[in-house]
Amino acid sequence: MSTDTPPTGPPPPPFGPGQHLLGVGQLDRGSLGGLLDLAESLRPVGRGEQVCRVLTGANLGSLFFEPSTRTRLSFESAFHRLGGSVVSTTGFTFSSMAKGESIHDTARVVSGYSDALVVRHPDTGSVARFAEASVVPVINAGDGSGEHPSQSLLDVFTMRAELAARGKSIDGATIAVLGDLRYGRTVHSLLAILGLFDEVDFRVFGPPALALPVEFFDLVRASGNSIVECDSVQEAIAPADVIYCTRVQKERLSEEDEQEVHLEGDLLNRAILDEAAGPESVIMHPLPRDSRHDSFDLSPDVDEWPGLAIFRQTDNGLLIRMAIFSVALGVADRVLEDLRPAPWLTTR
Amino acid sequence: MSTDTPPTGPPPPPFGPGQHLLGVGQLDRGSLGGLLDLAESLRPVGRGEQVCRVLTGANLGSLFFEPSTRTRLSFESAFHRLGGSVVSTTGFTFSSMAKGESIHDTARVVSGYSDALVVRHPDTGSVARFAEASVVPVINAGDGSGEHPSQSLLDVFTMRAELAARGKSIDGATIAVLGDLRYGRTVHSLLAILGLFDEVDFRVFGPPALALPVEFFDLVRASGNSIVECDSVQEAIAPADVIYCTRVQKERLSEEDEQEVHLEGDLLNRAILDEAAGPESVIMHPLPRDSRHDSFDLSPDVDEWPGLAIFRQTDNGLLIRMAIFSVALGVADRVLEDLRPAPWLTTR
C-alpha cells in the first residue's frame, strides 16, 4: 500500500464543532479571529494561574508515528489544562500496522477509545486518510511536508499579540522572513495563512539554493499582499515590524544543495540587529533553533533583544491547542464559564 | 532464572472485589453475566456521552513488557473513563530487571505506586507470578500463549449483544470459527469460555496444517456443546449465526508449517459471504486483520456487510475493561450512581 498519495475527495469542511483540523485552509478570517480570541482568554490557564475542568472525563488519543517531543507535550498539556486525560504512543511504529493493518482499521479502532485524536505522521496526506476512518475529530500535528496547522496558528497568534502590544496589527505590517525558504513548511504555511490579512509586506531572504519557490510569490500577490526578495539580511529586516527566522533543515538538503549552500556564521545575530533593525522589531522562530557555532541560525546572543518573542511564541502554542480542542469538542462557550483560580503558587 | 515455568500452587480464586484477573476460569456463568451487564451499562461512558468519576484519585500502573499498542490504549482509556490516572511503561524492557531484579521485587515495588496493575508479558505464567508479589489487583493483558481474559470477555460480550439485537442468544447459537485454529490463543479461549453456555454448535475450518488440536474438541464436548470440523469455509458458515475469523499469525509458523500451509487469497470475502452466508450473519474478528492482498485474512471488501461487527467488537473492549476495573476495585455498585452527562459534543 502506498501511504504517500494525498486523499481524494472534496476539501475538508470549515473547522468548527465536531470537525477535524487538517489544514489552515479550513479557517476564514472570522473563524480565525474567534479562535485567536479564545486562545487569548485562556492565557491564565496556560500560565497555571487559573484552572479549567470543562473536559473532565474526556480522553485524547495522542498518536505520534514519528517523534516530535515538544509538539506532543504541548498538545497533551493543552488537553490536560482543559481537564481531560490523554493516552499516548510515542514510538516510531504502531505494532499492529507492522502486521498488515490498514490505516483505516487503525484509525477506526483507536478513535473508538477517545473523544479526539492528535496525529503526527511522516507521510503527506496520511493524517487526512486517518481522519476519514475516525469516529472522533482528528487534529493534524504535522504530516511530512504537508500541513501543521497548530504551528501556523500559533505563529499568527503570536504576531497579532506582539504587534498589538506595540500598537500595531498584522494588517499593514512589514514581515521579514529569513532562512530556508525552499523546504521550510512553516514559512510556506505562514505566507498562506497571512493571505487572510490585508496590506502585509513580506521581505524574504535566504541562501540562493534555498530561495522561495515562485508559486509562493504568486500566492502572496494573489491574496493582495506584496512580497520582495532581498539580497541581504540587513535589507530584509531594516523596515520590518516582525522578523521571522527559520532553521535550515540540513537533513532535508540534497548533496548538490549542500555544495551550493555554504552556510557559515549566523543567520541573524545581535550585531546585525544593532546595525540594521528597528528597536521595536519582534523576533520570531518556530524552534528548535540550532545554537551550535556556525549553525547558520538565530544566534543565542540575541536573547537580550527586547523584541525577542521566541519563547512567548512557544508558550502560545499551548493556548492555541487549548482553543483548537475547545472548538473541535464544541465547548468553546463553556470554557470561560468554568475558570477558577489555581490554588498553587506560580513562579512565571 | 527461568521465566517460563507456570506458577505452582492453587488456581486463582473467583474474580471479584480485590482479586486479580488472570484467566477466564475465574468466572462462572453468574459472575460473567454480571460483568457483561455492567459493561453494557457503561456504554454511554465509552461513547463519551456520559462521565463517570468514581475512580478519581486512583492510579493504574500499565506495564507492557512487550508492545501491544491497542490493548494498552484500551486499558488506559478505560481507567481514565472511570476518573482514574495512569502511569505507563511501553518499552520492551524494565530497566531495573536488566540489573538482575527478580519479578517478585519488580512487582512488589511498582504495585506500591498504584491501586491496580495491568500487565502484559511475553512469557506464559509470568503475569501470575507477578500477581503473587503485588499488593494490588493485577489484570492479565496477555502472557504469551497463556491467557488474555479481557479479549475473551469482549468477544463473549459482543456475541451476546449482536445476537440479542437479532432476537437470539448465545445459548443455542451456531458459531463458525475460521482461520488459525492451531496456534490462535483467541480461538482456544473462546471455545473454553463458551463452555459456560448451552447448546452452542461450533463449526470450525482452517488450513489442514493449522487444524484445531484434538483436546479442544474434547473440551467443547465435555462442556455439553457440539463441534464439527468442516471441509470448506462455505460449509462452516452456511448455518452460522456468528462467523468468528482470525488472522494466521505467520510469525508463529515453523518452516515446515509454512511449506504445508500454502495460504493464498482471502480467508473470507464478500463473494464467499454472498454465496454461502445467511443475511443476518454476524462477522467478528479480534483484530488486527491483515488487509494486504493475498493475506489469507478477512478481506476489506466485506466492510459493507450489514452484520460486520468487528469495530463494535473493539469498541466493546473499552466497556469490558471498565467493568473489570470496577469489579476489581470494588466500585461496581457505585459506578452507575456516579454517571452524569458529558458537556462536550460527541460525533459517533
Added chain:
Amino acid sequence: MSTDTPPTGPPPPPFGPGQHLLGVGQLDRGSLGGLLDLAESLRPVGRGEQVCRVLTGANLGSLFFEPSTRTRLSFESAFHRLGGSVVSTTGFTFSSMAKGESIHDTARVVSGYSDALVVRHPDTGSVARFAEASVVPVINAGDGSGEHPSQSLLDVFTMRAELAARGKSIDGATIAVLGDLRYGRTVHSLLAILGLFDEVDFRVFGPPALALPVEFFDLVRASGNSIVECDSVQEAIAPADVIYCTRVQKERLSEEDEQEVHLEGDLLNRAILDEAAGPESVIMHPLPRDSRHDSFDLSPDVDEWPGLAIFRQTDNGLLIRMAIFSVALGVADRVLEDLRPAPWLTTR
C-alpha cells in the same frame, strides 16, 4: 558544547515554595523535619485509602533523558495522587536536542507547558543548568554521579519511621553501610544528609577495591558524627540499629577494579544475619537488588527477616515525592485540608 561542567554561580537557595530541589544541601534540620512530617501525613493517600485533589489542573513535565522506570513511575504517581496530570518523555533522547538545541532552549520551552518539572539526566550538573532556564520549579531525579535528592530523603524518612516504630531515633543510632562505598551515590548522599543528625555512629564495610573515599570519613567527622571501617560484614552489623545495603554497580567498575574485587556469594544473607545481627535490626536497600546467584547483593533469603524494610522504603518514595511537590508548589498547608476517603477497595 560540553554538557558535563557543573554550573557556576551561587549554590541554590533553601528549598521551599517556588524553588527548585537540586540537592539535599538545600535543606536544614528544620525544613527536613517539616518535609518528613508532611510525607508521614500523606501515608493514607499513598496507600490509596484517601484522595487528595489539591493539584487538580496542575501539570507535571516528566523528562527522563536516561531510563529509570521506577523513579519515573514513582514521581508520576505522586503527582497523580495529589490530583495533577503528567506529560512524560521516556526515551533516551529529546528529538529537538539532536538538532543542536541548547539545554537552555529545551528547558525554557518545556517549562512553559507545565507547573513543575522532574528531570533525570546522565550528566552531572545538567539538571541544575536545566533549572536555570526553567520558568517553573525543577526537581532533580538524578544527574549522573551528582545528586538524587528524593532518594536520600526517602532513605532518611524510612530510617526515621522504622526507628520510631522501635522506640528509637536517628539521633544516637548505629548505622551499618555495606556494599559499594566507592562509587555508590546513594551511600555518599546518605552520609551527607545524616550530618544533620547528632551522635550517629556509622560502621562501613565493602570490598577493598570499593572502599569509602577518605573525604567521606572527613565529612562525617566534621558534622560531629563518628565512622569506623570494619573488616567484615559481621563486625559492621553486630551493633547496628539499621543495616543499609547497596548493590555493586558492576557497569561502573573499571577492568582493573573487576580483577581486584572478586565478588562472590552474598553481601548479606539470612545465615549472616542470624549469626551476627540483633533481632531488631532494620534492613534497608535502595533497590533494585540483584537477586541472581552469586550477585554479591542482599540475598532474597532475608525476605522473612522481621526488620526487612526494603519494600516499605520504596513505598515511602511516593510519600516523599508527594511532599516535595506540595512544598515546591506552595500547597503544603492545603494538602491536609483536602483529604477525603477513597471510595474504592484497598487490599494493602
